[in-house]
Amino acid sequence: MATFKKKKKDRLLTNEEDEDGVSNPIMAGEADSVQEIMPGGGESSAAETVSEDQEAQSLLQTLKKTRKKKKRELDDELISPKDDLARELQSLKKKSKEKVEETFRRESEEEGEGEEEEEVTVPEVADDGTLPMPEEEVAETAKPVEGEEEVSRIKKLRKKKEEVEETPIEPADEVDAATPREATPPPSPPEPETLPEPTPRTTSLRARMRSRLEKAKEEAAQEIREVEKENREERQERLLKGRRDKRGVTRFDTEMDEAELERLVESKQMKLRMKKEQPKKEKPVYMPTTEEAYDFFTRNFEPELVEEPVVEKADTEAEEKKKKEEKKEGEEEEKKEGEEETKEKQEGEEEEKKDGEEETASKKEKKEKPEDEQPLLEPEEDIMFGHVVMCRAEYPDPAEIEKKEMEILYVPSVKLIPNAEKVFDQQQPRFLEEEGFYVGIRPQTSGMNQNKMEHRLLKEAEKGRLSSKKWFGEDGRILALPDPLRGTPSRPPVPEEPEPHLETVFRHATMREYNTRYIDGAIEGGGHYQLDVDINSIIFSHHHLFSREHVLATRLMQLFEQYIIRKKKNMAEYLTEKLKALKNSSLHLRDHIESHRSEHSDADRTNYQKRLTDYKLEIRKTRELRDQEEQADRTLLKNIIHTWKEMKAQRELQKYNNTPLKLQIRKEEVEKKQDLLLWKQEIEDEIEEIKEEYEDEYYRKMHIYSEELEKYNKQQEAKNAARIRQQNKGRRGSKQRRQSTGSGAASDTDQPVSEEQAQLDREILDEEDLPKPEMPEPFEEGELREKITAKAREIRRRPGEPKLHLELTTTGTVTATQQCPRGEQSRREDVSKCKVFVKVLFNNKEVSRTTSKLLSQDFKVNFGQILNLKIVQWPESIKFQIFENSGFSTDLLAELFAGIPEVSVTSQAVQIEDMEFSSDVKIQHNHEGVGSGRPFSFGSKGTDTLILMTTGTLTASVAWGVNDNGVPLVPPIGPGGPYNIFDSMKKMDPVAAIGAAGVMDLQKLAKWFLASRLDPNDPNNADLVYMLRPREGDFGQLLPSDFFRLEQLQEEFDLVPDEEIQNNRRFQLLELRDLEVLDFRNFKMVPPFDRELARDVFVEYDRKKREEQKLKQVEDIESHRAAIARFRQRVREQVMQRFRVLAHQKKLDDVVNEPAVPNVAMIGTSLMRVLERKRPMRPQRKERKKITAQAIKGDEKEVKILVNILRAGDIPIRMALSSRTAGGGGGRPDTERKGKESLVRPFVEVMFQHNTVKTSVADGPNPSFNEELELSFKAPNDDYSPSSLQQVTDIIFLNLYDEMVVNILEDDRERGTSIHQRIEKHWLGSLKIPFSTLYLNGKIDGKFTIDTPPILLGYGHEQTRGELDLIINHDVRTTLSIFMTIEPPLTQPEHVKEKFTSTEHEKLLAHAENWQRNFETKFPQREILTTVIDVNGKSVFVTRYFKPLHPPEEFISKGEQSAELVARYVSLIPFVSDSVIFAGLCDIWSTCAQFLMMLSGDEEEHAVLLANYFLALNKKTWLIIGSAIPEGPTAYVLTEEQDDFWIWNAGTGKHFSVRDSNCPLQVVGCLINSENIWANIQQYEKPAQMSFVLNDSKCWSTLFGRTFPSPGLGSVQPEALYYFSTDKVYVRDLQEKIEQMLKNKIMDWRSRHITRWNRHCTQIIRKLLPILEENLGKPVGPQHLTELEQQFGSYKVSGFPINLPFTELNSIIESVYATGVHAQESREIEFALAVYVHPYPNSILSVWIYVASLIRQR
Amino acid sequence: MATSSVFLVNVAGQIETGEFQEFDDLYCKYCFVYGPDWLITSGLEESISQITKKSEDERQLFCWNFPLDVTFKSTNPYGWPQLVVHVYGLDVFGVDTIRGYGVTHVPITPGRHKRIIPVFVPESSSTLQKLTSWFLSNRPEFVDPRVVAQGEGREVTRVRSQGFVSVSFNVVMKDMKKLGYDVLPSDLSTVNVPENVGVQQGRVSEA
Helix, strand or coil: CHHHHHHHHHHHHHHHHHHCCCCCHHHHHHHHHHHHHHHHHHHCCHHHHHHHHHHHHHHHHHHHHHHHHHHHHHHHHCCCHHHHHHHHHHHHHHHHHHHHHHHHHHHHHHHCCCHHHHHHHHHHHHHHCCCHHHHHHHHHHHHHHHHHHHHHHHHHHHHHHHHHCCCCCHHHHHHHHHHHHHHCCCCCCCCHHHCCCCHHHHHHHHHHHHHHHHHHHHHHHHHHHHHHHHHHHHHHHHCCCCCCHHHHHHHHHHHHHHHHHHHHHHHHHHHHHHHHHHHHHHCCCCCCCHHHHHHHHHCCCCCHHHHHHHHHHHHHHHHHHHHHHHHHHHHHHHHHHCHHHHHHHHHHHHHHHHHHHHHHHHHHHHHHHHHHCHHHHHHHHHHHHHCCCCCCCCCCCHHHHHHHHHHHCCCCCCCCCCHHHHCCCCCCCCCHHHHCCCCCCCCCCCHHHHHHHHHHHHHHHHCCCHHHHHHECCCCCECCCCCCCCCCCCCCCCCCCCCHHHCCCCCCCCCCCHHHHECCCCCCCCCCEEEEEEEEEEEEEECCCCCHHHHHHHHHHHHHHHHHHHHHHCHHHHHHHHHHHHHHHHHHHHHHHHHCCCCCCHHHHHHHHHHHHHHHHHHHHHHHHHHHHHHHHHHHHHHHHHHHHHHHHHHHHHCCCCCCCEEEEEEECCCHHHHHHHHHHHHHHHHHHHHHHHHHHHHHHHHHHHHHHHHHHHHHHHHHHHHHHHHHHHHHHHHHHHHCCCCHHHHHHHHHHHHHHHHHHHHHHHCCCCCCCCCCCCCCHHHHHHHHHHHHHHHCCCCCCCEEEEEEECCCCCCCHHHCCHHHHHHHHHHHHCEEEEEEEECCEEEEECCCEECCCCCEEEEEEEEEEEECECCCCEEEEEEEEECCEEEEEEEEEECCCCCCCECCCCCCEEEEEECCCCECCCCCCCCECCEEECCCCCCCEEECCCEEEEEEEEEECECCCCCECCCCCCCCCCCCCCHHHHHHCHHHHCCCCCCCCHHHHHHHHHHCCCCCCCHHHHHHHHHEEEECCEEEEEEECCCCCCCCCHHHHCCCCHHHHHHCHHHHHHHHHHCCCHHHCCCCCCCCCHHHCCHHHHHHHHHHHHHHHHHHCCCCCCHHHHHHHHHHHHHHHHHHHHHHHHHCCCCHHHHEECCCCCCHHHHHHHHHHHHCCCCCCCCCCCCCCCECHHHCCCCCCCCEEEEEEEEEECCCEECCHHHHHHCCCCCCHHHHHHHHHCCCCEEEEEEECCEEEECCCCCCCCCEEEEEEEEECCCHHHCCCHHHHCCCCCEEEEEEEEEEEEECCCCHHHHHCCCCEEEEEEEEEEEEEEHHHHHHHCEEEEEEECECCCCCCCEECHHHCCCCCHHHHHHCCCEEEEEEEEECCECCCCCCCCCCCECCCHHHHHHHHHHHHHHHHHCCCCCCCCEEECCCCCEEEHHHHCCCCCCCHHHHCCHHHHHHHHHHHHHCCCECCHHHHCCCCCCECCCHHHHHHHCCECHHHHHHHHHHHHHHCCCCEEEEEEEECCCEEEEEEEEECCCCEEEEECCCCEEEECCCCCCCEEEEEEEECCCCEEEECCCCCCHHHCCCCCCCCCCEEECCCCCCCCCCCCCCCCCCCCCCCCCHHHHHHHHHHHHHHHHHHHHHHCCCCCCEECHHHHHHHHHHHHHHHHCCCCCCCHHHHHHHHHHCCCEEEEEEEEEEECCCHHHHHHHHHHHCCCCCCCCCCEEEEEEEEEEECCCEEEEEEEEEEEEECC | CCCCCCEEEEEEEEEEEEEECCCCCEEEEEEEECCCCEEEEEECCEEECCCECECCCCCCEEEEEEEEEEEEEECCCCCCCEEEEEEEEECCCCCEEEEEEEEEECCCCCEEEEEEEEEEEECCCCHHHHHHHHHCCCCCEECCHHHHHCCCCHHHCCEEEEEEEEEEEEEEEECCCCCCCCCCHHHCCCCCCCCCCCCCCCHHHHC
16 A cells, blocks of 8 residues: 555656646745755664654554544534534535435436446545544544554655655655645636546546545544644643744635635625526426425525535635644644654655645536536526416415414414413522512513513424523513623632732822923923033043053053142142241241340240240141152152053063053152252251150150159058058057056057057058059150151152153054954954943933944044933933943943033033043953953963953033024023022922021031131122121121021012001001001092192091090099090900901801791781781881991981980979969069960970981970981991991980070060060970990880989979879979981891800800700890800809999998989999990990999999899899890899889989889890899780799799709909099099089080179079989979079079089080070070089099079069 | 092993803893992993893803993002992792892903903802792892902802803003003013022121
8 A cells, every 4th residue: 555655656746747847935935844854854863763763653652542532532522612613514514415416416317427426425524524423433444544554654654764865855846746736726616627637537547546535534534633632732732832833824824815715706606607597407397386386485595505515615625724724733733742753744744635635636526517517407598488388377275375374373372471381491480579689670561562572482482492591580571671690700709819910019109290390381381492412422441341451551541640730739849848938937936036035025935935836836737748748749650650560561461552652751860969968957857856846745744754753652652651550550459459458548548549540541551553653755866767767768759869750652552453462353353343322311211312433442432412402391310321332232331410500501601521430330351351340460460450340431511502593492490590400499498598408506507607707798608697697787796596587588578668668658548447447447549659648647546546645644633534444445455356356257147138938927927918907007117128338328318317206294394483473473474374375385306416306396294296307327437337336426315395485575565566585495304315225226116204303493293283292293204205216227236146265164054055045935035144245255154243242331321221322323333335345246244343443334234233232232132134215135123122123223223113114124034143043934024014923933934943053153243342432622623623614615605695604593503412412313302492492583593403424524515515505595694503523432423513594584 | 730649440341241041031230349449430330231131042142232331540459440240130930030240350451351250149048948039039149249349258158150241341541650550561670589589688788
């Protein structure tokens, strides 16, 4: 068989060579590779081959075994997708083959040709290689054959190997020959022309081919399987390895693609053709059966059926290719396994290839046959169109159709399918929801549709598709929701140990100054900035390619440089000269001292002596220096010469010169004699000097020595003596013992002395021996001389030695390279190869690099390049990296940092600088180069080794670029001066910014400054001088300032000094306006220039200030008042300060106008409103909208005070005088009548801010006015803000007058014709309402008691006339019903609800707050207090204010009356609203002591004081917090009398019974005393309707009860009040002063008339006033009046006393003016005025003023 | 010149358009807020515009074209006038409600300027109030629209953005330079930055 094969091969070869010798280029390449392997194998000897053969055999056997095994495994295992595909393919192919076979059979019948083709088809099936069944068979049958084959093959191989040597290229040729065949088949099939050629041979070849084919196929199949197996395994294994074999695969792949493409085209063509052919073929002559017909219509005819052979062929071809490809792979793999086998395989392959080719060829033949038949079919076409057979239409049986339809059609039912059917695998349906899993909400679908779908799906499943399983869920329902479970675990498996590459690494936080890094803030900045980097050259001072000579040469050069420098300086010479000069001067000085010794004073002498020693010192120093210099010079010289010598030696040794260096030494001959002289003199001088010095020292030492010696001797002596004594004593002691019996007395006397002595001796002996002083050594000249001479010899030119001058030239010749030995040559070659370049790194980024330049032989590189860098970032670093490039490698030699240039450094003016660098790269050469970082030695001696590193100098510069216009391209720099890196730091650090960075201790700095004698005037030192402020302007004494300025740059930004602002009146004005000083708060249009400011702007303000100043300097007569005012001022300032901040805080309501949320009440009322009547019977006032200050424009007319005067009651009527005189004067019937008719004609005049309006005149004592009066209101500075308004102190006066018409007609005769009357108004009483009360309450509404004077001459109450009891008469008070409000309503200052700091216990506070809040929600109207603010602005518990305090002594003893007295006393303390004192409404409670001190206070202060007095008087007392008219919220005092409760108004001193309905107190909020607080929880709040049984818990709720007992709070009140009696003289003075002033004022007011004063009357009234005071302001008894009346019977007197607490004069005047007494126009009128000031303790003064007008009656 | 020196600022312009997403039938009011050193010499300090409906294109603009023309006299740039614009409109129930407050300074340089003012309204302080205010057509408003021109007291309010009003200004000035105020870049003289920062002037020379 083998021989046959061989033969065949040969023949084939020739054949194919004949046929076509065209070689495929690709294959040719492959052949090359094969060839390459061949010689490798060919090299091995023949002997080796034998053993190799054996090896191969054994290998083969093992291979076989493994193959089998693997095959089995594979068969079991393989169900890979590839297999699946293969299976499908197979099934397809099977079908198609059946078809093909059919056609074949038919054709064969026609052709008569049979067997061969059929036989061919059989292996074809096997050829598929994928059909498992035949494969198995083939494999099994092939085994024995294969075994044989292998053996034969090996035999063949052996032969072959012998041949190989001779024809190594042959197999390649074979391959070559094979390839074109292989390549050609694809296009061939459609071409029948190719066929004729092989046909002649087929007959002869066919038999052989067939057999070979079979075998080849078997082999191939096996091989493929094996290879595939292996491949698969190996591929998996080698996935990670580099796939070398892949390359081959891809090459084939591409080829295949091409082939496939071609085939695709073909197949398409075929398809087309087939389509045409198909119908022809199918068209039967006979009628088709029904089935066939049905098939015809229903089945989808696949044209592929007929086409299949082609596809198959293509498949086979592809498979062939695949095989090949795999073979190739396998081949390569096996190559690795063993070369032996590769050879073997190759051969096998070659055969296989051939086989394969033949196979394909045969296939081609076979396949082309059907196509050969084509012309046979063609006539059929003609036939088809030629004969038409007519037959009747066939009608199918409907039943049958139905039956058939039943088979095909399926109507899904809508019935529900039991779940069990839908669950597969006989499982029970599982309901996840019941198990507690979350099941989503299924989309809504109708059940019917769902069932239909399910049916459909199940039907499909029935048909055999298993896939329908996935349509149903576990519960048997159709799946409608996404599976909530994820296919993959959402959390990756976490290994126990952290993976190394996933470990977290801590990195320090780094600052990212993104923006600041860019000059213009961003990359796309506007500016163009450029840095020019000039890299000039590099000179290496050592390089690893240096030869030894180079090393020496560089050293020599360096030394010579030094020499030159030193020579230039010539320090030795200089110092020698200096020495000489010094010696001379010292000599002079000494002479001078010697000669003038007698003349000098002591001081001079010491001075000279000092100078002399200074000289000496200087000389010594200089000499030392000179010696050093000389030594240095000499060693340098020596070194140079030594190096030169070494170099010469080196040159000699190596026999060539590398460097042109040449040292020339010139000798300068000197006279030896002179030299010697100098030399000796020098030495002598030095010796002399040292000697002198030494002698001094010697004397000193000797002195010390002698002293010490003396001491030493003394000590020794003492010690000796002591020792002797002790020895004696010892002896004596023993003696004593012996004589003790005998002479005890003697020893007794001796004993104490010896004791002391012994002690002393012991001490002396214990003393440390002083060291024995040593004699100082005397001066030894000889030794010294020797030393000095030796030194001189060493460092100095010896006498007679020629002076040496050195000169270094580069005139030497460098030996040509050719003449050098090999080592040197290679070194030089290396040098010439070496290239150097420099990289420039800007901010650590490479931005540019120079071209790489060759290193010259003298190790210099000249670049001369200027690199321009355009920069966008701030330069942080500029770095040069020097790289060396020798051959292929590039080494970094060194890195250098260049400084960032200053702004002024531009490329036009930059100095190139040298930068030294060195590298630590270690390089060693095997030639003459000495290397770097490696030890080497010189020449033959080789004793001293050197290690030199590559070093050198880079000459470069960095500068800012300049553009064409010469403008430097420097980035803009802040004002901080020239830019450098530390600028940013400077910004942070002010100390650094002023140039004293890092200075820690300023004291030290100052010291240093002094020590270093810096010039303080040098601008460079300005920073330092600034830091250290000169003391007293003396720059010599700089001291650090005691403070450190935080904003030391602030001064720079001050536009003008502060003084200028203070002096500038405009700035002052602006400042005051900003501070909201009252006068300037709303100042408008402050002029831009100081000069335009009105002169009198500050006049008023200054005046006020002056007044304040005046207050401070006490000089007023009212000294006490002044003190009070000061105190008040202080408190006021404090409180103002506190509230200033609060004043500017706003609430939402201030800013946003938001409607309130309707609550039930609101809705109720709004509902009520619908029902309520349009015009109610009793209209109520509606709350008006408040207007904010901003809304009010400065129009004067805008804000008004509306006063509605309704009615008055119990107005006194004119009486007495008229009635008495009625009988006397008959001439006055008119008056009489009038008096009877209208007892009084009252009207009300309202005065406010000196504006008056009045009502019309009414009639009778109980008139009804019902008039509305308007008064305009003007706020100070048009500022209508609450803070401003509440400080308005203006008072609204409501005066009640009686208008009287007096007939002044002189002549009775004219009575009938003319009327001449005078209207007089008589003051009856007044009502004062402070504006603040009106403002704070919004409105005042009610019936008020008018303050009527106790005595009103000429008037009396109506009741007096009726003879009723007088007691009632006393209580009658004139009342006035008014309603008063501001239009438009102004916003009221809100209560400051701020939490004040408190020292109270937190628990208590919390409880109180809770209690209060509870109450407030229930009774919002009723006021309640628990804590109040004291003068210090702290919250204090209100009960702390109560404590019994004794009133002044004089009140206590009065018994019953004392209560009223005390009340009067309290009421006389002036009343000032807190809101006036303490702007910003907050009620400040001062203690009683403070109150008395300030002498002014609010209601609560009065009330508290009164309550405390009452407590001291043992009354049960409470403070009432409530509201009254007209004050609004206020405080009253409640006392318990026998069977009644009295309510006291502390402000007026009046008291009312609880039952009194006229009591001004309207609402009782709570009662307070030191023990508790009672809140009113009764239905009513008017005292008259209330119960005052405090235990009644239904009526009163207490703060401290059982749940929260009183903690027993201490009082804030002082222990006792301090009273002092008022100065009587002062009171008298004041009295006179007031009287005088009032008189003057009245005269002023009525300046049109002469004011006459009735002295007599004044006298009488003056007597009256003290009585009134005694009577506590109550109407006095009639006896006083009668007296008065008697006195002035002839006068018509109208007058009244006014009682006022004294505050100041102005208020008195105001009050008097308000009464309008002066407004009497009558000419005959006379006035009487008396003033009485009653002093009470603590300068509380009650002022009585009696004003009366008298008109003489005629 | 006897009278004190002042500078004049004339502001002419228009409240041109407004952009509001969900409203219609809007009108606007304006007023100027200025400091104590300012005075209006001529022109309207406050005025109220016509009601406008929004345009029916996609821009949905409210076009008022409401002219402003006012001349200020002042001595001090402090309190430079601010234009406060407040926009009102009818709500669902036909009740007049606030639609936005906005403020801008009158440009401080002469020339033509255009400003787009974002406007806002105060929010109800609670959800309940929001509800009732809607029902009762009673939106919270600023007590004084001038509040938007000042910094004080703003912290208590919460506002919601509503839209934009665009205003154009033509500013003419007189005598600013005379009083030493440079508002134009061309007026600016070179600023001298002291060289030796931190050193008191004259210290060196004094020494």
